[in-house]
Amino acid sequence: MGPVSLLEEVVQDLERHSAQEGWDAAxxxxxxxxxxxxxxxxxELADQLNLSPDVDTLAALEQPALPEQSAVEDALATIAWPETVTGCALVLERVVLPPGAEGEIPEDEGEAAEWAAKHPAREDVRMVVGVLRDGTRHSALRLRRHDVDDEVLVGPDLVPALADALAATFEPDEPGEAAAG
Known part of the structure; x- marks a missing residue:
């Protein structure tokens, strides 16, 4: 299996795992x-994860908790991975509003979050985005109102800004804190 297939597999596994855990997750x-x-x-960790010695796959190792959702992109900007890390993936839920709603959003961040949460046309979306050090990307999107496995959208460029932020964690000229493994 090539790197793209391995990345697609791990992103889809993370999406299914997240779906089993339910919505409103950090x-x-x-x-x-x-x-x-x-x-x-x-x-020992490989044994705990039941990784077969006969097949080379991508193992997804959960990192320490990230800050609240609004600051995820800022937190990503502080991360630099060691060379042993082939890629990274992020599972993130967001509220998406219809086009045109931007002009109605209150200025205050707290009020804006509450307003968006109560908006009648809001859409809850779970995004799983993975990138490899070589630039390969894959993502999966699940809408809460279409919360079934066969309606998960998948593709390499569904959330380009988030994929760019993840890819930036591999850029050597952006020093940051190494993520724990």
């Missing part, structure tokens, strides 16, 4: 590590 960041690398560096 953002979750994952380091993606080749299972052969993990087996070599952390054999």
């Amino acid at each position: 953002p979750r960041l994952y380091a993606l590590v080749q299972s052969t690398e993990l087996r070599r560096e952390e054999p």
Whole structure:
């Protein structure tokens, strides 16, 4: 299986796992590590994750909790991954409003969040976006009102701004804090 297929597989696995846990979850960041690398560096962890020694896959290792949803992009800007991390993925829920609603949003951030949460045309969306160090991307989107597995949207560029923010965590000229593994 090539890197794109491995990334698609891990993004879809993270999406299914998130769907089983339900809605209204905090953002979750994952380091993606080749299972052969993990087996070599952390054999006990590889065993705990039931990673087969015969198949090289991408293992998704959940990272420490991120800040509240509005500051996720800012938190990503502080992350720099060690070379052993092949990619990363983020699971994030957002409220999406219809076009034209932007002009009605209150200035105050707290009021704006409450207003959006009560908007009759709001749409709750769960996004799972993964990127590899080589630039490969994949994402999955699930709408709360269409909360069934066969209506999950998938593709490489569904959330380009978020994929760009994740890809920036691999840029060497952007020093930041290393994420824990």
